[in-house]
Amino acid sequence: MTRLERGQANLLVLAVALVVLTAVTGIGVSLADGALESGQRDSMERRAATSLASQLVSADSSTTVRDSVLDGEAVDGLVVSDLEQLAPGVSGADVRVRVGESTVVERGTPSGGTTVRRVVLVADETTETRRANVSASDSVTLPRRTTRVDVSVDTGPETTVSTVRVNDRVALHSEDGLDGETTLRTSRYETLTLDFEVDGSEAEATLTYYPERTTKAVLTVTVDA
Amino acid sequence: MREGSRCRWRSTETGPCSSARGQLSLSAVEAGIGVVFVLAVVASFGVALPETGTHEAQLDAYADDSITVLSSEPPRHGGVTRLSEVSSSPSAFERESASLERRVRRIVPENVLFRLRTPHGSVGFRKPTGVPVGQATTTTVNGDVTIWVWYA
Numbered sequence: 001m002t003r004l005e006r007g008q009a010n011l012l013v014l015a016v017a018l019v020v021l022t023a024v025t026g027i028g029v030s031l032a033d034g035a036l037e038s039g040q041r042d043s044m045e046r047r048a049a050t051s052l053a054s055q056l057v058s059a060d061s062s063t064t065v066r067d068s069v070l071d072g073e074a075v076d077g078l079v080v081s082d083l084e085q086l087a088p089g090v091s092g093a094d095v096r097v098r099v100g101e102s103t104v105v106e107r108g109t110p111s112g113g114t115t116v117r118r119v120v121l122v123a124d125e126t127t128e129t130r131r132a133n134v135s136a137s138d139s140v141t142l143p144r145r146t147t148r149v150d151v152s153v154d155t156g157p158e159t160t161v162s163t164v165r166v167n168d169r170v171a172l173h174s175e176d177g178l179d180g181e182t183t184l185r186t187s188r189y190e191t192l193t194l195d196f197e198v199d200g201s202e203a204e205a206t207l208t209y210y211p212e213r214t215t216k217a218v219l220t221v222t223v224d225a
Numbered sequence: 226m227r228e229g230s231r232c233r234w235r236s237t238e239t240g241p242c243s244s245a246r247g248q249l250s251l252s253a254v255e256a257g258i259g260v261v262f263v264l265a266v267v268a269s270f271g272v273a274l275p276e277t278g279t280h281e282a283q284l285d286a287y288a289d290d291s292i293t294v295l296s297s298e299p300p301r302h303g304g305v306t307r308l309s310e311v312s313s314s315p316s317a318f319e320r321e322s323a324s325l326e327r328r329v330r331r332i333v334p335e336n337v338l339f340r341l342r343t344p345h346g347s348v349g350f351r352k353p354t355g356v357p358v359g360q361a362t363t364t365t366v367n368g369d370v371t372i373w374v375w376y377a
Contacts, residue, residue, distance in 0.1 A: 010250060017256030024260050028267035035270040046279070057290070068293040117283065119290035119334060145299055189299045189306060216294075218334055 041225050045114040048089030049223040053116045055086040056097070056219060065123045069214065070099065072124040078105045093225040100217040113224025121214040130207045134161070134196040142192045144211035149192065152181040152206040159200025166194055188212075280376070284337075284359025288374045291332050291339070292361040296370075298328075305366060311343055312367035318345040329372070338377050344368035 059067040063074045083105060084091050094108030099122060132140050142149070151172065153161050160177030163170055164184075171184050186192055196205060296308050301321065304310030307328075311321045325341070326348040333339045340349035344367060352358065352373050362371045 010252060013250050013252040013256075017252045017259075020256055021259045021263070024263045028263050028270075031267050032270040050282075053286075066297060068290050069297075116286070117334070119287055119294065119332060121294055216332055 042114065044089070045093065045223045045225050046116075048087055048093060048095075048225075049114045049116040049221050052083060052087035052090055052095070052097075052223070053118050053219065053221040056221070057118050057120055061086070065212075068119070069121045069123050070217075070219070072122050075099060075104055075122070080105060080107045083107075090223055093223050095224070096220075096222045098220040098222075108224070110222045110224030113222050115220060115222045117221075118219045120217055120219045122217050123212045123214045125210050126213055127208060127210055130209075132205055132207075134203050134205045135198050135201065139193050139195045140205065140207065142194070142207065142209055144209065145188050145191060146209040146211050147186060147188050148210060149184045149186055149194075150181055150208040151184060151194070152208075153178045153196075154204045154206070155179070156200065156202030159198065159202045161196055161198050161203050161205075163197040164194060165197075166192055168195070280357040281359060284357055284374050284376070285361065286359070287334065287337055288359040288361035288372050291329065291374065292363045292370070292372050294332050295329065295372075296363045296365070308343070308363070308370050309365040309367055312345060312365050312370060315345045318343060322346060322348050333374060336377050337374050340373045342371045344370075 055061055056063055057068050057070070058064065063070055063078065065071050078097065080095075083095060083097065094110035094113070096106040096110050097104045099120070128144065130140065130142070132138065134140065149166075151164060153164075155161055155177060162174060162177060164172040164178065166184060166186060167190060172178055172182055192209075194205075194207065196203065296306055298307040300307050300310040301324065302310065304313055304317075307325070311318055311325050329339055329341055329348065338350045340347060340352050353375060356375050358373050358375045360371065360373050362369055364370075
């Protein structure tokens with residue numbers, strides 16, 4: 001009786017079948033490995049991008065004035081080593097930080113990767129000065145809100161300015177008369193009205209204040225490992 | 226002997242050979258099934274997992290940032306902040322709601338719609354169902370203010 005008659009397997013076909021199966025299994029394992037690795041890399045990129053973005057907008061970062069408000073000059077001066085200090089996860093990866101349309105700092109060319117966006121305001125500080133001759137009945141109202149005011153009082157020989165009030169709260173007081181320049185810290189949320197207690201008629205106050213100009217922008221952080 | 230058959234016929238109990246009977250080679254069938262199983266397992270690795278989490282996380286970040294920016298803005302007239310001014314009374318809300326909506330629309334990115342709820346009313350668009358929505362809440366002296374954002 002032949003092998004074929006007995007219904008047994010052909011050795012050649014069996015060998016070919018084993019080879020094919022082993023090859024397919026090998027290919028499958030390598031594909032699975034690649035898929036797992038790319039999944040891990042994706043989650044690592046996302047973690048790095050999210051943490052870098054949070055660090056850039058957080059209130060206690062050197063790049064922000066307060067929470068979610070970036071300091072325009074500090075952001076322009078960012079370099080790659082700052083990014084690595086803020087978020088160690090971006091070391092070794094291509095990274096790009098953009099504010100609005102302009103790229104602030106970039107390492108390599110991140111194409112693809114993970115992108116995280118945050119809404120921010122970019123604050124630039126401007127300086128404005130106002131001079132006024134003050135007398136006891138005058139108050140000076142500053143047209144813009146500011147966080148500090150430099151008050152400089154110039155008086156004639158017969159005149160003394162003894163008190164400066166900000167929104168009816170005494171801010172500066174001196175019995176002998178105020179002289180020179182002082183910086184007052186004020187609240188950003190209030191409109192400021194300054195009152196002067198003047199004894200005499202020749203007093204001039206120079207007020208320098210620093211209103212903040214904010215523009216809205218979208219901070220885009222792209223990390224490509 | 227049958228014509229065209231490649232195997233010899235012997236007068237035994239067994240029937241003709243398998244190719245004459247028209248049956249498949251069993252090894253080929255087994256190999257085929259094995260390959261199909263392995264490819265099925267491999268395909269499960271190749272199917273990308275759905276990333277629903279990333280849209281929600283990005284929208285939550287947008288909502289958080291928008292409410293942070295809004296809650297630290299100075300008021301237009303009186304009140305501690307802009308949000309507390311809007312939430313202080315129904316008449317204040319009526320007066321301020323148009324400018325509040327304009328301000329929120331400027332803060333929120335262009336491809337994102339919003340709805341802002343204050344204790345005395347809401348501004349913005351209707352919240353849709355079935356899409357990822359990000360949410361953030363802040364508390365003012367007059368109550369809670371909540372913002373929802375979603376992609377347009």
